[in-house]
Amino acid sequence: MASTSYTLFSLCSSFNAHCKISPTPSVSKPLAFTKPNFSSSFNLPQKLCFSSSPSLPQSATVPKVSQIDAPAVAESEPESPPAATQIVEVAKEEAPKREEIFAVVMVGGRQYIVIPGRFLYVQRLKGTNVNDKIALNKVLLVGTKTTTYIGKPVVTNAVVHAVVEEQGLNKKVIVFKYKKKKNYRRNIGHRQPNTRIRITGITGFENYPAVTLDSIAKSS
Amino acid sequence: MNKKEILKLAKGFRGRAKNCIRIARERVEKALQYSYRDRRTKKRDMRSLWIQRISAGTRSCDMQVHYGHFMHGLKKENIQLNRKVLSEISMHEPYSFKALVDISREAFPGNRHIYHRPRKVDMSITA
Numbered sequence: 001m002a003s004t005s006y007t008l009f010s011l012c013s014s015f016n017a018h019c020k021i022s023p024t025p026s027v028s029k030p031l032a033f034t035k036p037n038f039s040s041s042f043n044l045p046q047k048l049c050f051s052s053s054p055s056l057p058q059s060a061t062v063p064k065v066s067q068i069d070a071p072a073v074a075e076s077e078p079e080s081p082p083a084a085t086q087i088v089e090v091a092k093e094e095a096p097k098r099e100e101i102f103a104v105v106m107v108g109g110r111q112y113i114v115i116p117g118r119f120l121y122v123q124r125l126k127g128t129n130v131n132d133k134i135a136l137n138k139v140l141l142v143g144t145k146t147t148t149y150i151g152k153p154v155v156t157n158a159v160v161h162a163v164v165e166e167q168g169l170n171k172k173v174i175v176f177k178y179k180k181k182k183n184y185r186r187n188i189g190h191r192q193p194n195t196r197i198r199i200t201g202i203t204g205f206e207n208y209p210a211v212t213l214d215s216i217a218k219s220s
Numbered sequence: 221m222n223k224k225e226i227l228k229l230a231k232g233f234r235g236r237a238k239n240c241i242r243i244a245r246e247r248v249e250k251a252l253q254y255s256y257r258d259r260r261t262k263k264r265d266m267r268s269l270w271i272q273r274i275s276a277g278t279r280s281c282d283m284q285v286h287y288g289h290f291m292h293g294l295k296k297e298n299i300q301l302n303r304k305v306l307s308e309i310s311m312h313e314p315y316s317f318k319a320l321v322d323i324s325r326e327a328f329p330g331n332r333h334i335y336h337r338p339r340k341v342d343m344s345i346t347a
Contacts, residue, residue: 102313104305111305140301141309141316148316150323153300173259176252185249211319 100145103202105160106138114160116199121170124193128164134197136160142202147210158205162197170194270307277310281321293324 098117105114108123128134139158142149149155169191177186223241229251230237230244237247275287285293294301299320301309310317 104301104309111302113305113308140299140305143313143316148313148319150299150316150319152298174252174255176249176256178249178253211316211322213315 099201101202102143103139103158103160103205104141105136106140107136111140114199114202116201119165119196119198120162121194121196123195124167125164125195125197128167128195130164130166132164134162134164136162139202139205142205142208147212149205149208149210151208155205155208157207159203160199161201161203162199164195165198166196168194168196267303270303273307274303274310277307277317278321281318283321283325285321285325289328290321290324293326293328294320296327297323299323 098115102113102115104111106112107120108125110123112120112122114120125134137154137159139155139160140151140153142151142155142158149158151158170193171191173190173192175186175188175190177188178184226241226245226248227238229248232238233244233247233251235243237243271287274290278285278287278290301320306317306320309320
Protein backbone atom coordinates (compact mmCIF):
# COMPACT_ATOMS: atom_id res chain seq x y z
CA MET A 1 0.00 0.00 0.00
CA ALA A 2 3.00 2.28 0.42
CA SER A 3 3.81 1.76 -3.25
CA THR A 4 0.42 3.14 -4.32
CA SER A 5 1.17 6.46 -2.67
CA TYR A 6 4.46 6.63 -4.59
CA THR A 7 2.75 5.87 -7.88
CA LEU A 8 0.27 8.62 -7.09
CA PHE A 9 3.16 11.03 -6.77
CA SER A 10 4.75 9.96 -10.03
CA LEU A 11 1.41 10.18 -11.84
CA CYS A 12 0.86 13.68 -10.49
CA SER A 13 4.24 14.85 -11.65
CA SER A 14 3.98 13.30 -15.08
CA PHE A 15 0.47 14.32 -16.05
CA ASN A 16 0.32 17.77 -14.56
CA ALA A 17 3.47 19.56 -15.54
CA HIS A 18 2.51 22.74 -13.75
CA CYS A 19 1.30 21.36 -10.43
CA LYS A 20 3.43 22.00 -7.40
CA ILE A 21 4.04 18.89 -5.36
CA SER A 22 3.20 20.17 -1.91
CA PRO A 23 4.04 18.05 1.09
CA THR A 24 0.45 18.16 2.35
CA PRO A 25 -1.77 17.28 -0.62
CA SER A 26 -5.46 17.48 0.07
CA VAL A 27 -6.03 13.90 -1.03
CA SER A 28 -7.38 12.32 2.10
CA LYS A 29 -7.29 8.65 2.89
CA PRO A 30 -9.38 8.48 6.02
CA LEU A 31 -8.96 4.82 6.62
CA ALA A 32 -5.20 4.46 6.65
CA PHE A 33 -2.71 5.84 9.14
CA THR A 34 1.02 6.43 8.71
CA LYS A 35 3.42 8.42 10.78
CA PRO A 36 6.98 9.52 10.27
CA ASN A 37 9.34 7.43 12.31
CA PHE A 38 11.54 9.65 14.40
CA SER A 39 13.85 6.91 15.64
CA SER A 40 17.13 6.32 13.91
CA SER A 41 16.08 3.32 11.84
CA PHE A 42 14.15 4.42 8.79
CA ASN A 43 11.41 1.79 8.48
CA LEU A 44 8.37 2.40 6.37
CA PRO A 45 5.46 1.66 8.67
CA GLN A 46 2.71 -0.59 7.41
CA LYS A 47 -0.51 1.19 6.67
CA LEU A 48 -3.32 0.06 8.91
CA CYS A 49 -7.03 0.50 8.81
CA PHE A 50 -8.21 2.72 11.63
CA SER A 51 -11.20 4.92 11.84
CA SER A 52 -10.86 8.66 11.82
CA SER A 53 -7.14 8.99 11.29
CA PRO A 54 -5.85 10.72 8.22
CA SER A 55 -2.91 9.50 6.31
CA LEU A 56 -0.57 11.39 4.11
CA PRO A 57 2.71 10.40 2.61
CA GLN A 58 5.59 11.14 4.93
CA SER A 59 7.16 14.53 4.56
CA ALA A 60 10.63 13.07 5.02
CA THR A 61 10.07 10.82 2.03
CA VAL A 62 8.74 13.49 -0.31
CA PRO A 63 12.16 14.53 -1.61
CA LYS A 64 13.27 10.91 -1.71
CA VAL A 65 10.17 9.83 -3.59
CA SER A 66 10.60 12.51 -6.19
CA GLN A 67 14.26 11.59 -6.60
CA ILE A 68 13.48 7.91 -7.02
CA ASP A 69 10.51 8.38 -9.31
CA ALA A 70 11.91 11.17 -11.44
CA PRO A 71 14.20 8.92 -13.52
CA ALA A 72 11.28 6.50 -14.01
CA VAL A 73 9.08 9.37 -15.07
CA ALA A 74 11.71 10.67 -17.46
CA GLU A 75 12.13 7.24 -19.03
CA SER A 76 8.42 6.59 -19.42
CA GLU A 77 7.76 9.92 -21.11
CA PRO A 78 10.66 10.70 -23.41
CA GLU A 79 8.67 13.37 -25.22
CA SER A 80 8.87 15.76 -22.25
CA PRO A 81 12.23 15.28 -20.54
CA PRO A 82 12.76 18.99 -19.83
CA ALA A 83 9.40 19.09 -18.02
CA ALA A 84 10.39 16.07 -15.91
CA THR A 85 13.71 17.55 -14.87
CA GLN A 86 12.02 20.83 -14.07
CA ILE A 87 9.54 18.98 -11.86
CA VAL A 88 12.36 17.21 -10.01
CA GLU A 89 13.97 20.52 -9.12
CA VAL A 90 10.68 22.05 -8.11
CA ALA A 91 9.91 19.07 -5.91
CA LYS A 92 13.26 19.19 -4.18
CA GLU A 93 12.88 22.85 -3.33
CA GLU A 94 9.20 22.74 -2.44
CA ALA A 95 9.34 20.29 0.47
CA PRO A 96 9.78 22.51 3.54
CA LYS A 97 11.15 21.30 6.82
CA ARG A 98 8.42 20.07 9.09
CA GLU A 99 8.94 20.26 12.84
CA GLU A 100 9.70 16.81 14.12
CA ILE A 101 7.29 16.68 16.93
CA PHE A 102 4.10 14.79 17.59
CA ALA A 103 1.40 14.92 20.22
CA VAL A 104 -1.46 12.77 21.37
CA VAL A 105 -4.53 14.94 21.72
CA MET A 106 -8.05 14.09 22.84
CA VAL A 107 -10.83 15.60 20.73
CA GLY A 108 -14.47 14.65 20.67
CA GLY A 109 -13.93 11.76 23.04
CA ARG A 110 -11.30 10.17 20.81
CA GLN A 111 -7.53 10.32 20.89
CA TYR A 112 -5.43 11.13 17.86
CA ILE A 113 -1.73 11.27 17.11
CA VAL A 114 -1.16 14.69 15.67
CA ILE A 115 1.70 16.28 13.70
CA PRO A 116 1.90 19.92 12.63
CA GLY A 117 1.03 20.46 9.01
CA ARG A 118 -1.38 17.57 8.64
CA PHE A 119 -5.13 17.61 8.75
CA LEU A 120 -7.48 15.50 10.77
CA TYR A 121 -11.17 14.60 10.69
CA VAL A 122 -12.78 14.91 14.11
CA GLN A 123 -16.33 14.90 15.37
CA ARG A 124 -18.25 18.05 14.47
CA LEU A 125 -17.17 20.96 16.67
CA LYS A 126 -20.29 22.97 17.33
CA GLY A 127 -19.97 26.71 17.43
CA THR A 128 -16.92 26.98 15.19
CA ASN A 129 -16.80 28.39 11.71
CA VAL A 130 -14.43 27.87 8.84
CA ASN A 131 -10.99 29.46 9.33
CA ASP A 132 -11.35 29.66 13.09
CA LYS A 133 -8.25 29.19 15.17
CA ILE A 134 -8.65 26.45 17.72
CA ALA A 135 -6.60 25.52 20.76
CA LEU A 136 -6.82 21.92 21.88
CA ASN A 137 -5.99 21.61 25.54
CA LYS A 138 -6.18 17.92 26.32
CA VAL A 139 -2.69 16.95 25.28
CA LEU A 140 -1.81 13.55 26.68
CA LEU A 141 1.69 13.08 25.33
CA VAL A 142 4.19 15.16 23.42
CA GLY A 143 7.20 13.65 21.70
CA THR A 144 10.14 15.22 19.97
CA LYS A 145 13.22 13.64 18.49
CA THR A 146 15.03 13.43 21.77
CA THR A 147 12.48 13.75 24.56
CA THR A 148 9.05 12.54 25.49
CA TYR A 149 6.67 14.40 27.75
CA ILE A 150 4.20 11.92 29.20
CA GLY A 151 1.17 13.54 30.75
CA LYS A 152 -0.50 12.29 33.91
CA PRO A 153 -3.06 12.53 32.54
CA VAL A 154 -2.45 15.79 30.69
CA VAL A 155 0.75 17.65 29.87
CA THR A 156 0.16 20.90 31.74
CA ASN A 157 0.06 24.09 29.69
CA ALA A 158 0.55 22.21 26.45
CA VAL A 159 -1.64 23.44 23.65
CA VAL A 160 -2.13 22.18 20.12
CA HIS A 161 -3.10 24.96 17.75
CA ALA A 162 -5.28 24.16 14.80
CA VAL A 163 -7.38 25.85 12.16
CA VAL A 164 -10.83 24.68 11.14
CA GLU A 165 -10.76 23.94 7.45
CA GLU A 166 -14.07 22.46 6.57
CA GLN A 167 -17.23 21.22 8.23
CA GLY A 168 -18.71 18.38 6.28
CA LEU A 169 -20.26 14.96 6.52
CA ASN A 170 -18.74 11.52 6.55
CA LYS A 171 -19.35 9.04 3.81
CA LYS A 172 -22.87 7.66 3.80
CA VAL A 173 -23.45 4.50 5.76
CA ILE A 174 -26.52 2.42 4.91
CA VAL A 175 -28.19 1.08 8.02
CA PHE A 176 -30.27 -1.86 6.85
CA LYS A 177 -32.32 -3.78 9.38
CA TYR A 178 -33.99 -6.99 8.36
CA LYS A 179 -35.82 -9.77 10.11
CA LYS A 180 -36.45 -12.86 8.10
CA LYS A 181 -39.99 -14.26 7.60
CA LYS A 182 -41.47 -11.33 9.48
CA ASN A 183 -41.71 -8.88 6.65
CA TYR A 184 -39.60 -6.34 8.50
CA ARG A 185 -37.02 -4.29 6.72
CA ARG A 186 -35.81 -0.77 7.35
CA ASN A 187 -33.43 1.09 5.12
CA ILE A 188 -31.84 4.21 6.62
CA GLY A 189 -28.93 6.26 5.37
CA HIS A 190 -26.66 8.03 7.81
CA ARG A 191 -23.96 10.66 7.40
CA GLN A 192 -22.11 11.64 10.52
CA PRO A 193 -21.10 15.30 10.64
CA ASN A 194 -17.39 15.90 10.94
CA THR A 195 -14.94 18.76 10.99
CA ARG A 196 -11.62 18.88 9.24
CA ILE A 197 -8.95 20.71 11.17
CA ARG A 198 -5.38 21.39 10.17
CA ILE A 199 -2.76 21.33 12.88
CA THR A 200 -0.51 24.36 12.90
CA GLY A 201 1.63 23.93 15.98
CA ILE A 202 2.29 22.34 19.32
CA THR A 203 3.45 24.59 22.16
CA GLY A 204 3.67 24.91 25.88
CA PHE A 205 5.21 21.62 26.83
CA GLU A 206 8.75 22.76 27.59
CA ASN A 207 8.46 23.13 31.34
CA TYR A 208 7.18 19.66 32.00
CA PRO A 209 9.23 16.79 33.45
CA ALA A 210 10.43 14.93 30.42
CA VAL A 211 11.98 11.60 29.64
CA THR A 212 15.00 11.98 27.40
CA LEU A 213 16.68 9.53 25.10
CA ASP A 214 19.81 9.37 27.24
CA SER A 215 17.93 8.33 30.33
CA ILE A 216 16.16 5.58 28.43
CA ALA A 217 19.44 4.38 26.96
CA LYS A 218 20.99 4.29 30.42
CA SER A 219 18.14 2.39 32.00
CA SER A 220 17.93 -0.26 29.29
CA MET B 221 -34.21 0.75 -3.19
CA ASN B 222 -34.72 0.51 -6.86
CA LYS B 223 -32.99 -1.84 -9.24
CA LYS B 224 -30.23 0.54 -10.23
CA GLU B 225 -29.15 1.14 -6.68
CA ILE B 226 -29.17 -2.54 -5.88
CA LEU B 227 -27.09 -3.46 -8.89
CA LYS B 228 -24.65 -0.70 -8.00
CA LEU B 229 -24.25 -2.17 -4.54
CA ALA B 230 -23.84 -5.62 -6.05
CA LYS B 231 -20.61 -4.81 -7.85
CA GLY B 232 -17.99 -7.47 -7.38
CA PHE B 233 -20.38 -10.20 -6.36
CA ARG B 234 -19.95 -13.68 -7.68
CA GLY B 235 -21.86 -15.13 -10.61
CA ARG B 236 -25.37 -13.95 -11.40
CA ALA B 237 -25.65 -12.03 -8.18
CA LYS B 238 -24.00 -9.04 -9.80
CA ASN B 239 -26.18 -9.05 -12.91
CA CYS B 240 -29.66 -10.44 -12.29
CA ILE B 241 -31.84 -8.37 -10.07
CA ARG B 242 -33.71 -11.20 -8.37
CA ILE B 243 -30.54 -12.83 -7.16
CA ALA B 244 -28.74 -9.58 -6.55
CA ARG B 245 -31.49 -8.29 -4.31
CA GLU B 246 -31.10 -11.22 -1.92
CA ARG B 247 -27.33 -11.01 -1.86
CA VAL B 248 -27.31 -7.26 -1.36
CA GLU B 249 -29.71 -7.53 1.55
CA LYS B 250 -27.46 -10.12 3.11
CA ALA B 251 -24.43 -7.95 2.51
CA LEU B 252 -26.07 -4.99 4.20
CA GLN B 253 -27.03 -7.12 7.17
CA TYR B 254 -23.46 -8.29 7.49
CA SER B 255 -22.17 -4.75 7.30
CA TYR B 256 -24.56 -3.68 10.07
CA ARG B 257 -23.32 -6.51 12.26
CA ASP B 258 -19.70 -6.03 11.39
CA ARG B 259 -19.64 -2.33 12.10
CA ARG B 260 -20.09 -3.41 15.68
CA THR B 261 -17.65 -6.30 15.57
CA LYS B 262 -15.02 -4.11 13.92
CA LYS B 263 -14.70 -2.15 17.12
CA ARG B 264 -14.12 -5.36 19.07
CA ASP B 265 -11.64 -6.71 16.54
CA MET B 266 -9.66 -3.51 16.47
CA ARG B 267 -9.36 -3.42 20.24
CA SER B 268 -8.17 -7.00 20.28
CA LEU B 269 -5.59 -6.16 17.62
CA TRP B 270 -4.34 -3.18 19.59
CA ILE B 271 -4.01 -5.30 22.70
CA GLN B 272 -1.98 -7.89 20.83
CA ARG B 273 0.30 -5.19 19.50
CA ILE B 274 0.80 -3.56 22.88
CA SER B 275 1.53 -6.94 24.42
CA ALA B 276 4.12 -7.65 21.74
CA GLY B 277 5.66 -4.25 22.33
CA THR B 278 5.95 -4.65 26.07
CA ARG B 279 7.48 -8.07 25.74
CA SER B 280 10.02 -6.94 23.21
CA CYS B 281 11.67 -4.56 25.67
CA ASP B 282 14.71 -5.85 27.50
CA MET B 283 12.84 -6.07 30.77
CA GLN B 284 9.69 -7.85 29.72
CA VAL B 285 6.36 -6.76 31.08
CA HIS B 286 3.06 -8.51 30.59
CA TYR B 287 0.22 -6.58 28.98
CA GLY B 288 -1.97 -6.79 32.06
CA HIS B 289 0.74 -5.54 34.39
CA PHE B 290 1.64 -2.81 31.93
CA MET B 291 -1.90 -1.46 31.75
CA HIS B 292 -2.26 -1.69 35.51
CA GLY B 293 0.89 0.34 35.98
CA LEU B 294 -0.35 2.97 33.55
CA LYS B 295 -3.71 3.26 35.27
CA LYS B 296 -1.96 3.64 38.60
CA GLU B 297 0.07 6.50 37.21
CA ASN B 298 -3.10 8.07 35.79
CA ILE B 299 -1.88 7.95 32.21
CA GLN B 300 -5.00 7.97 30.09
CA LEU B 301 -3.68 7.00 26.69
CA ASN B 302 -6.00 4.58 24.99
CA ARG B 303 -5.04 1.31 23.41
CA LYS B 304 -5.21 2.57 19.85
CA VAL B 305 -2.65 5.27 20.51
CA LEU B 306 -0.50 2.96 22.63
CA SER B 307 -0.31 0.42 19.82
CA GLU B 308 0.67 3.14 17.34
CA ILE B 309 3.36 4.42 19.67
CA SER B 310 4.69 0.91 20.25
CA MET B 311 5.13 0.50 16.52
CA HIS B 312 6.42 3.86 15.40
CA GLU B 313 7.93 5.53 18.46
CA PRO B 314 9.93 2.85 20.24
CA TYR B 315 11.73 5.18 22.61
CA SER B 316 8.56 6.83 23.82
CA PHE B 317 7.05 3.40 24.32
CA LYS B 318 10.10 2.28 26.27
CA ALA B 319 9.63 5.30 28.52
CA LEU B 320 6.03 4.26 29.14
CA VAL B 321 7.08 0.71 29.94
CA ASP B 322 9.62 2.01 32.43
CA ILE B 323 7.01 4.18 34.12
CA SER B 324 4.71 1.20 34.39
CA ARG B 325 7.45 -0.95 35.88
CA GLU B 326 8.12 1.63 38.56
CA ALA B 327 4.47 2.09 39.35
CA PHE B 328 3.42 -1.49 39.77
CA PRO B 329 5.46 -3.56 42.23
CA GLY B 330 4.35 -6.84 40.65
CA ASN B 331 6.45 -6.05 37.62
CA ARG B 332 9.70 -6.66 39.40
CA HIS B 333 9.08 -10.35 39.99
CA ILE B 334 8.73 -11.23 36.34
CA TYR B 335 10.58 -14.33 35.29
CA HIS B 336 12.52 -13.59 32.15
CA ARG B 337 12.37 -16.57 29.89
CA PRO B 338 15.74 -17.19 28.22
CA ARG B 339 15.43 -16.23 24.58
CA LYS B 340 15.33 -19.30 22.32
CA VAL B 341 18.21 -19.36 19.87
CA ASP B 342 17.73 -20.95 16.48
CA MET B 343 20.07 -23.97 16.38
CA SER B 344 18.85 -25.43 13.08
CA ILE B 345 21.49 -23.82 10.88
CA THR B 346 24.52 -25.05 12.79
CA ALA B 347 26.00 -28.04 11.02
